[in-house]
Amino acid sequence: MLPLLVELPPLPTLRDTAFIMPEIILTLFAGAALVLDVALPRSKKHLTAYFSLIGLAFVAIALAQQVAMTASLLPISAFYGMLFIDGLSVVFRFVFIVAAAFSILYSIKYLEFEREQRGEYYALILFSTLGMMFVATSGDLIALFVSFELMSLSVYVLVGYFKRDKRSNEAAMKYFLTGIFSSALMLYGLSLVYGVTGHTNLGLISETIAGYVQGGTAESGDPRLLLMVALVLVAAGLLFKIAAVPFHMWAPDAYEGAPTTVTAFMSVGPKAGAYVLLARMLLFALAPMREMENLPGWAALLAVVAVLTMTVGNLAAVTQDNVKRLLAYSSIAHAGYILLGIVSGTDMGYQGVAFHIMTYTLMNTGVFAIIIALHRQGVIGENLNDLNGLFSRAPSAAVLMLIFILGLAGIPSTAGFVGKFFLFGSLIQSGKPWLTYIAIIAVLNAVVAFYYYARFARAMFLNAPSENIADASPLLLAPSVRITLTLSAIAVLFFGIYPQPLINVADIVAQSITTVYAQSSGIALR
Amino acid sequence: MLLVGWEALFFWLLTLAALFAAVFTVSAHNPVHCALFLISTLIATAGLFLLLRAEFVAGAQILVYVGGILVLFLFVLMLVNTRSEVENPFNRQDKVGAFIAVLVGLALLGAVTYTQQRGGFFKTKPSADRLAIENARPDPNAPAGVISADTETLGVTLYTRAVLPFEIASVLLLMAIVGSVLLARDRRQEETYD
Numbered sequence: 220m221l222p223l224l225v226e227l228p229p230l231p232t233l234r235d236t237a238f239i240m241p242e243i244i245l246t247l248f249a250g251a252a253l254v255l256d257v258a259l260p261r262s263k264k265h266l267t268a269y270f271s272l273i274g275l276a277f278v279a280i281a282l283a284q285q286v287a288m289t290a291s292l293l294p295i296s297a298f299y300g301m302l303f304i305d306g307l308s309v310v311f312r313f314v315f316i317v318a319a320a321f322s323i324l325y326s327i328k329y330l331e332f333e334r335e336q337r338g339e340y341y342a343l344i345l346f347s348t349l350g351m352m353f354v355a356t357s358g359d360l361i362a363l364f365v366s367f368e369l370m371s372l373s374v375y376v377l378v379g380y381f382k383r384d385k386r387s388n389e390a391a392m393k394y395f396l397t398g399i400f401s402s403a404l405m406l407y408g409l410s411l412v413y414g415v416t417g418h419t420n421l422g423l424i425s426e427t428i429a430g431y432v433q434g435g436t437a438e439s440g441d442p443r444l445l446l447m448v449a450l451v452l453v454a455a456g457l458l459f460k461i462a463a464v465p466f467h468m469w470a471p472d473a474y475e476g477a478p479t480t481v482t483a484f485m486s487v488g489p490k491a492g493a494y495v496l497l498a499r500m501l502l503f504a505l506a507p508m509r510e511m512e513n514l515p516g517w518a519a520l521l522a523v524v525a526v527l528t529m530t531v532g533n534l535a536a537v538t539q540d541n542v543k544r545l546l547a548y549s550s551i552a553h554a555g556y557i558l559l560g561i562v563s564g565t566d567m568g569y570q571g572v573a574f575h576i577m578t579y580t581l582m583n584t585g586v587f588a589i590i591i592a593l594h595r596q597g598v599i600g601e602n603l604n605d606l607n608g609l610f611s612r613a614p615s616a617a618v619l620m621l622i623f624i625l626g627l628a629g630i631p632s633t634a635g636f637v638g639k640f641f642l643f644g645s646l647i648q649s650g651k652p653w654l655t656y657i658a659i660i661a662v663l664n665a666v667v668a669f670y671y672y673a674r675f676a677r678a679m680f681l682n683a684p685s686e687n688i689a690d691a692s693p694l695l696l697a698p699s700v701r702i703t704l705t706l707s708a709i710a711v712l713f714f715g716i717y718p719q720p721l722i723n724v725a726d727i728v729a730q731s732i733t734t735v736y737a738q739s740s741g742i743a744l745r
Numbered sequence: 746m747l748l749v750g751w752e753a754l755f756f757w758l759l760t761l762a763a764l765f766a767a768v769f770t771v772s773a774h775n776p777v778h779c780a781l782f783l784i785s786t787l788i789a790t791a792g793l794f795l796l797l798r799a800e801f802v803a804g805a806q807i808l809v810y811v812g813g814i815l816v817l818f819l820f821v822l823m824l825v826n827t828r829s830e831v832e833n834p835f836n837r838q839d840k841v842g843a844f845i846a847v848l849v850g851l852a853l854l855g856a857v858t859y860t861q862q863r864g865g866f867f868k869t870k871p872s873a874d875r876l877a878i879e880n881a882r883p884d885p886n887a888p889a890g891v892i893s894a895d896t897e898t899l900g901v902t903l904y905t906r907a908v909l910p911f912e913i914a915s916v917l918l919l920m921a922i923v924g925s926v927l928l929a930r931d932r933r934q935e936e937t938y939d
Contacts, residue, residue: 228905239909246916253923301909339927346920353913362910369917376924383932441863444856448849 228299235297238289238304241281241312242352248274249345256338267338268327271345275320282312294731296358300420303358306731307573310724311355311495314577315488319348321584321703322484328697329480329591333381340380344484347373351492357499360409360419364402367496371398371460374489378477390476397459397469405456411449412504415442421504429507443514450508450517453500460493461554462547464527471535474547479594479601482543483587486550487580494557494576501561502732509564522562522653526660529555533667540603542590545671546583549627552668553579556642559661563645563654569729571641574721578626578634578714581707585623588704589616592696603674608684616696617679622708626715628672629665634714634721639665641725756796763789780818787811801896 236243252267252274259266286309289295294305323341330336350370357363375398379391413419416427431443455466462470474482501509501517510516532552539545557575560568593600610617626635643665646658696704714721766785773779787810794803903911 227901230905231908250919298909299906301906337927339923342923343920343927346916346923349916350913359910361907362913365910365913365917369913369920372917372924373920376920376927379928382928442860445853445860448852448856451852 231298235302238285238295238297238302239356240285241278242349242356244281245274245278245345245349245352248277249342249349252338252342252345256342259338264336264338265327265331267341268323271323271341272320274345275316275323275348279313279316282309282316300422301359301362302356303421304356306727307495307498308355310573310577310728311491312352314491314580315348315351315355318484318488318491318580318584319344321580321588321707322480322488324703325483325584325588325591325700326480328700329478329594332594333478335381335478340377343373343377347377347484347489351488351495354492354499355495358421360413360421360424360504363421363496363499364406364409367492368402370489370492371402374481374485377481377484378473380481381478384476386476387478388476390473393469394473394477401456401459401466403456404452404459408449408452408454408456411445411452415445415449421499424504425506428505432507432511443511446505446508447514450505451520453505454517454520457493457497457500458524461490461497461557462551463524463554463558464531464551467528467531467551470551471544471547474550475541475543475601479543479587479591482546483584483591486546486583486587490550490554491576491580494572498561498572498732518562518564521558522657525555525558525562526657527555528552528558529661529664533664533671536671537667539671541601542603542606543601545603546586549668549671550583552664553627555664556639556661559657560642560645562657563642563649565645565649566726566729566733567641567648568645569732570722570725571638571645573725573728574634574641574718575638577721577725578638578711581710582623582626582635585704585707585711586620586627588700589620589623592616592700603678604682606675606678607682609679612684615701619704619708620679621676622711624672624675626711628669632712632715634711634718636715637718637722752796755792759789759792759796762786763793776822777819780815780822783818784811784815787815799895801899 248271252271255270256264256267289304293309294303296303323344326340326344327336330340347370350366350368350373353366354363354370357366375391375395378394379387381387412424415431416424418424418427428446431441431446459466459469474486477485501521505517508516509518529552532548532550532555536545536548536552539548553575557572560570560572560575562568590600593605606620609620622633626633629635629639643658643661646654646661763786766782766789770779770782770786773782787806791803791806791811794800794806
């Protein structure tokens with residue numbers, strides 16, 4: 220054997236591997252779901268769904284155990300800085316697991332009805348969740364990008380899952396093309412970041428850029444302009460993923476054409492994954508570029524985008540009659556609200572971001588679960604008119620829907636209000652006058668949003684039932700779905716009245732953003 | 746690292762070749778021509794890798810992309826009749842697209858020029874990865890026939906520093922296979938397997 224020409228670094232140890240135990244379990248279950256699908260006869264395929272749910276439960280247990288063992292050690296870095304676990308990764312991995320579990324639970328009946336019950340569907344949701352979990356635990360550009368692609372590619376396939384449905388095909392094509400385009404943009408930006416800083420480790424990038432931003436002199440070089448170009452490219456890619464204006468055009472089409480269960484999943488899971496990537500890039504790697512001397516930083520850029528996003532999203536939602544399109548525009552508007560918390564740059568803002576994403580997951584999956592239940596023999600159930608008279612036909616479903624809709628609108632005593640309060644309040648708390656103006660625009664936007672959310676309530680409670688619906692079979696929720704929906708609704712109300720427990724959780728995220736990231740060199744290469 | 750002499754000449758030749766071939770790839774009317782131009786781009790990029798003394802990457806680029814993927818592309822293009830779609834490769838947005846592309850290109854060019862005037866890049870401490878690559882680079886004055894450490898560096902990095910992304914990428918490939926099979930098989934094939 221020839222002697223090695225390069226020095227061999229120490230190999231990853233068992234300690235490193237222990238940190239990715241939840242992800243390993245998830246991978247095993249996703250693979251096993253594929254095998255199980257082949258083994259099961261056609262009438263038993265839905266068992267894969269329950270198997271996947273059990274898998275997610277195991278992942279949650281492994282994650283809880285990891286948290287219990289390592290809570291005092293956070294932040295942890297392993298695998299040569301590729302893996303980086305902090306408060307943000309812990310909280311958001313739980314959010315992803317909940318989003319995936321809800322989506323799987325609500326999908327079972329729907330796929331049965333569409334005669335598309337297959338194990339691959341659930342395996343793809345698990346793979347996508349795996350990608351999200353790795354996004355939340357990556358401390359390196361390479362790992363971040365690869366895991367983000369794992370997440371997105373699974374969703375592209377899921378959007379086109381009804382391959383004999385024209386709309387599903389069209390949506391998948393649009394989503395795929397815009398998605399890979401935005402990935403390419405982001406990758407180009409990331410390559411520039413690597414070129415300028417010479418690092419792929421987020422902590423080292425942050426450290427290097429901080430040096431450039433503070434002492435941009437002739438001796439140390441001044442690549443800030445080049446970093447600006449990189450920042451614009453990275454931000455464009457990221458804003459594409461969260462469907463912020465002006466990169467939002469794909470969202471309504473993709474949401475409308477995708478199978479409704481997939482729409483429910485992609486509006487919470489991959490969306491939250493994209494927010495985590497945004498936070499990692501802007502609040503960690505490129506954090507020193509928030510505000511720069513003589514140059515605009517990303518705070519100004521993001522503020523403009525946030526205002527545009529919520530205004531365009533809310534105004535466009537007003538005229539929609541298709542519920543899925545309406546919710547797509549509503550999710551665009553919510554992306555605008557969430558960006559506000561990042562713009563404000565205060566503890567309160569970050570708490571608001573985490574709080575809002577957590578409660579949004581509950582409320583949005585809840586709304587979609589009812590829409591999915593409306594989809595029955597001969598009824599597509601996607602038009603706002605299909606909700607007409609829901610209260611007289613299925614009172615409990617209508618009341619649950621009302622709670623989720625009020626939550627999305629941000630009515631006081633729902634969790635949606637607390638999230639919005641934190642997000643808008645952080646702008647005023649930051650003490651900068653221009654942010655106060657943005658807060659006023661945001662409140663006006665929330666008022667516009669009341670209108671289209673109120674249309675749901677009017678259709679359900681005041682309008683007479685449409686005739687074609689009256690002929691259809693009665694609306695039935697499976698017991699498991701009913702229990703989950705009731706629990707989500709109770710959570711939405713409970714955290715609206717007594718939000719402190721969830722605020723404490725959100726504070727873990729805010730703390731890890733403000734304190735851990737401040738000492739970023741701590742996660743440098745091991 | 747400044748390029749001088751033959752290296753500079755080859756750098757500019759290869760860069761221009763790659764760029765022009767890339768433009769022709771998107772503007773050619775015949776899809777087969779597009780694929781051929783893409784091959785030119787990839788070969789020119791492989792040449793650029795050679796200039797960076799990344800022999801293994803250059804070899805892999807030619808073997809995998811040119812030898813494998815692009816040949817498959819050509820097979821598919823020749824088997825599928827694409828004549829109906831080649832009338833005009835541009836749509837209504839081509840002018841806007843070209844304008845934005847030129848704008849981004851100018852911004853990049855301006856930023857690079859400005860940065861070089863203000864003292865250039867890499868004045869900070871290089872990372873461990875970069876040091877490893879620098880150290881692995883063979884002595885330019887060494888006699889011919891000396892084994893380059895490039896392949897070894899890549900292999901060692903792949904199984905130590907990059908092992909986690911490597912494993913994630915393997916899951917990504919598995920998922921891609923499952924997804925493509927899911928989308929590609931027809932009803933008869935589905936029923937056979939169910």
